[in-house]
Amino acid sequence: QSVLTQPPSVSEAPRQRVTISCSGSSSNIGNNAVNWYQQLPGKAPKLLIYYDDLLPSGVSDRFSGSKSGTSASLAISGLQSEDEADYYCASWDDSLNGYVFGTGTKVTVL
Amino acid sequence: QVQLVESGGGVVQPGRSLRLSCAASGFTFSSYGMHWVRQAPGKGLECVSLIWYDGSYKYYADSVKGRFTISRDSSKNTLYLQMNSLRAEDTAVYYCARGGITFGGVTAPDYWGQGTLVTVSS
Numbered sequence: 001q002s003v004l005t006q007p008p009s010v011s012e013a014p015r016q017r018v019t020i021s022c023s024g025s026s027s028n029i030g031n032n033a034v035n036w037y038q039q040l041p042g043k044a045p046k047l048l049i050y051y052d053d054l055l056p057s058g059v060s061d062r063f064s065g066s067k068s069g070t071s072a073s074l075a076i077s078g079l080q081s082e083d084e085a086d087y088y089c090a091s092w093d094d095s096l097n098g099y100v101f102g103t104g105t106k107v108t109v110l
Numbered sequence: 111q112v113q114l115v116e117s118g119g120g121v122v123q124p125g126r127s128l129r130l131s132c133a134a135s136g137f138t139f140s141s142y143g144m145h146w147v148r149q150a151p152g153k154g155l156e157c158v159s160l161i162w163y164d165g166s167y168k169y170y171a172d173s174v175k176g177r178f179t180i181s182r183d184s185s186k187n188t189l190y191l192q193m194n195s196l197r198a199e200d201t202a203v204y205y206c207a208r209g210g211i212t213f214g215g216v217t218a219p220d221y222w223g224q225g226t227l228v229t230v231s232s
Contacts, residue, residue, distance in 0.1 A: 032214070032216070033218070044223065044225055045205070047221075050218070050220070051211070051213065090155075099160060099169075099219075100157065101154060104154040
C-alpha cells in the first residue's frame with residue numbers, strides 16, 4: 001500500500017493542460033525531494049521531473065513540477081497523444097527509510 | 111551512455127528461489143546507489159530493495175524483508191537480487207535502476223533497465 005496518493009486517472013483534450021496531484025506526509029514529500037516518472041505502455045519508467053521541479057535533459061518543457069507542504073503536482077501543458085501514459089510521483093520516506101512511489105495516474109488524451 | 115540489463119527472470123514454483131542480475135555499463139558503478147523496483151501485472155511501482163554505493167546501507171520493503179537479499183559486485187559492475195521463498199504475489203516485472211538522484215545522503219532512480227519478468231506459479 002503506497003504512502004503517496006494520486007488520482008487514478010485524468011483526461012483532457014489535445015492542446016489542453018492537465019494537472020496530477022500527489023499527496024504525502026511530513027515524512028516524505030514534506031521533508032524530501034519529489035520526483036516524477038512517466039511510463040509509456042509496455043515500457044520501463046522514465047525520469048520526468050526531479051528535485052521537485054527540475055527537468056532532465058531531453059524532457060519537453062511542456063512538463064512542469066511543483067511542491068507545497070506535503071503535496072506535489074505535475075502539470076502537462078499542450079497535451080499531445082504521445083503523453084498518454086502512467087505517471088508516478090515518488091519520494092524518500094524518513095519513517096520507512098526507503099524510496100516510495102505514488103499510486104500512479106493514467107493520463108488519457110481525448 | 112548508461113545501460114542497465116536485467117537477467118535471471120523466469121517461471122518458478124512457490125517456495126523456490128531465483129537470483130536476478132543487473133549488468134551496468136556507461137557509468138562508474140561503484141559511485142552510485144542502486145534500486146530494484148517491481149511492478150505486478152496491471153499494478154503500480156514498488157521499490158523492493160536498494161543499496162548504497164558502498165553497500166553500507168540496504169533497504170527492503172516489508173513485503174520482501176527476510177526473503178530477498180540485495181548485493182553488488184563492483185568488480186563485475188553487477189547488481190543482484192537473491193529471492194528466496196517466492197510467493198505468487200512476487201510475480202512482477204523487476205526493474206534495476208541507478209540511484210543517480212541524490213539528496214541529503216539518500217538516493218533515487220534516474221536511469222532504468224528494461225526489466226525482467228518473474229512468474230511464481232505451480
